[in-house]
Amino acid sequence: MVPELPEVETIRRHLAPHVEGRRLSALGVIDARWTLPLTPEAVTDVVAGRRVERLSRRGKYLVWELEDAVFLIVHLRMTGTLLLDPTTAPPHTRVGFELDGGAHRVLFVDPRRFGTGELAIGADAARHFFDARLGVEPFDPAFTGRHLRELTRHSRAPVKALLLDQRRIAGVGNIYADEALFRAEIHPLRRGDRLTLRQCERLRDAVVASLSAGIEAKGATIDDFRHPDGVQGSFQDQFLVHRREGRPCPTCDRPIRKLRAAGRGTYVCESCQPKPRLSPYAAAASSSRRPARSAAESS
DNA sequence: CGTCTATCCTGTGGGC
DNA sequence: TGCCCACAGGATAGAC
Numbered sequence: 001m002v003p004e005l006p007e008v009e010t011i012r013r014h015l016a017p018h019v020e021g022r023r024l025s026a027l028g029v030i031d032a033r034w035t036l037p038l039t040p041e042a043v044t045d046v047v048a049g050r051r052v053e054r055l056s057r058r059g060k061y062l063v064w065e066l067e068d069a070v071f072l073i074v075h076l077r078m079t080g081t082l083l084l085d086p087t088t089a090p091p092h093t094r095v096g097f098e099l100d101g102g103a104h105r106v107l108f109v110d111p112r113r114f115g116t117g118e119l120a121i122g123a124d125a126a127r128h129f130f131d132a133r134l135g136v137e138p139f140d141p142a143f144t145g146r147h148l149r150e151l152t153r154h155s156r157a158p159v160k161a162l163l164l165d166q167r168r169i170a171g172v173g174n175i176y177a178d179e180a181l182f183r184a185e186i187h188p189l190r191r192g193d194r195l196t197l198r199q200c201e202r203l204r205d206a207v208v209a210s211l212s213a214g215i216e217a218k219g220a221t222i223d224d225f226r227h228p229d230g231v232q233g234s235f236q237d238q239f240l241v242h243r244r245e246g247r248p249c250p251t252c253d254r255p256i257r258k259l260r261a262a263g264r265g266t267y268v269c270e271s272c273q274p275k276p277r278l279s280p281y282a283a284a285a286s287s288s289r290r291p292a293r294s295a296a297e298s299s
Numbered sequence: 300c301g302t303c304t305a306t307c308c309t310g311t312g313g314g315c
Numbered sequence: 316t317g318c319c320c321a322c323a324g325g326a327t328a329g330a331c
Contacts (some may be wrong), residue, residue, distance in 0.1 A: 002324065033307095060325080061301085077325055092309090112308045114325070130318065133326090157302065166326075174324070263304080 003076040005138065005171030006214030007233065008060050014231045015106060016055040018084055019099060023051050024066060028096035034108070036118050043119050052099075059134045059170030063126075064097075070118040073129060074108070080115035081108045087231040107165065132224070134170040136210055143169070145201025146248050152192035159187035159195060161262035172207060175220060175246050178242040179213075180206040188261040195274070213238060241267040262292040272288050 003011070016214070026048050029040035050066040057063065064072035076082075083090070087106055095108035095117065108115065135151070136143045151168045152159065160167055163177040171181070174284040181188050183206035186199055195203070214220065219233030236243075240250050244257040249269035259266050 004325095073324080078323080079310090111310065112324090114308065116326095155301080161302085164325085265322095 002078055002173055002175070003060065003080065003191060004173035004176055004214070005057075005060060006176070006211055006217075006235065007219035008057055008062055008076065009215050010219040010231050010233060011076075012055055012057045012062055015082060015084055018104060019055055019064075019106065021052065022099040022104065023049065023101075024064070024097060024099060025049060025101045026096075027072075028097070028098065028099040029094075030116075031110075031113060032096040033113055034094050034115065034255050035119075036116075037281060043072070043117065046070055046119060046121065058137070059129050059166055061130075062135075068198075069121070069123050069126075071129075072125040073118045073120060073126075075116045075118075076110070077114035077116070077159075079112045080108060080110035081230050083109060085107070085228040113208045134166055135168040137170050138172065138207055143204060143208075145197065145204045149195070149200040150195050152195050155191055155192035158188060158189045158261050159192050159203075160264075160266060162192045164262055164264070169207070171211070174266075175239070175242050176207070176210045176214060178267050179210040179240055182206075182241045182267075182269060182273060185272050185274075187270070188266050188268060189259075190276045236282045236287070241266065241269060264274070 004193065022049055026207050027044045029035055029044060032040050034040070035043045047064075047066060047070060050070055052064060052067065053067055054065040055062065056065055060075060062074045062076070064074065064115040066072065071182050084106055085104055089096075089107060090109055092109050094108050094110050094113065097106040097108070099105060105157035108117075118129070120129045136147065155162055160177050160181065162172070163172050163180065179186070180203060184203040186195070186197065186203055212236045214233075217233055217238060218231055220235040220239075221233045241256050244256045244267060246255050249256055249272055250255065252269065254269060254271045256267055256269055259268065
């Protein structure tokens with residue numbers, strides 16, 4: 001399952017007590033792609049030997065805060081995970097974090113190799129890194145319905161695309177966007193600028209509620225990418241609509257449908273989440289594409 | 300500037 | 316049964 005805010009937060013909580021206060025004695029970068037555009041040496045030279053002051057999270061980033069304001073900023077992307085003291089290194093191990101001279105270790109395992117490790121030296125560099133990429137943290141008190149309204153009211157893009165835009169809201173991905181839109185009874189293709197303040201308030205509450213439920217369940221885990229030494233979440237058992245095509249809506253029992261929004265597989269109850277009348281995007285998509293595709297599109 | 304599309308990558312599963 | 320290829324998607328560069 002693709003790690004989003006709740007999955008990254010779960011990993012952070014799992015690892016933090018075991019790494020904070022210890023020394024990152026070595027960093028073994030097996031896959032040089034991980035540190036691009038820097039070389040592995042450029043990163044390992046800076047971080048090796050430094051104490052871990054804190055393991056923190058910002059959006060979907062996991063941050064190793066090292067002494068002397070050195071920040072190793074990790075993104076798991078699609079299939080990355082971090083394993084604590086695994087008995088053996090699984091296939092697709094890309095990076096090894098060695099703690100206290102090898103007494104403990106954390107492995108970064110990532111079959112698809114999209115994951116990244118980036119370096120920020122100095123508090124200003126770290127702040128700049130995040131400011132350039134991330135918007136409001138969903139659990140920040142500043143994230144209100146009114147704030148969400150400001151983030152959406154000037155955009156004609158579908159609301160799902162806005163939820164997925166990390167520069168507006170940090171940490172929401174495909175799963176939690178679907179779940180939140182269902183809870184708020186808003187169709188994912190509804191235009192941002194057509195949302196009422198009341199809808200924005202419902203959606204804010206739904207985003208927070210979905211992410212909270214995800215964290216409570218220790219995130220979502222998919223069978224394919226779980227490892228014995230990793231965290232096993234159960235949130236996939238509580239999905240209301242995500243990946244539940246054809247199954248009954250928990251509210252009205254009508255079948256959940258799959259469609260495409262913001263280029264992603266998207267699950268909705270079109271009875272509880274009323275379809276926008278004439279989204280320019282939906283209209284353009286159905287008229288500009290060959291008619292034969294529209295039937296295949298929904299599977 | 301705002302929005303959309305292609306790209307990176309590899310395991311999975313649908314189709315034949 | 317086994318092979319092939321489309322598909323999945325977070326972030327970002329580039330297109331329009």
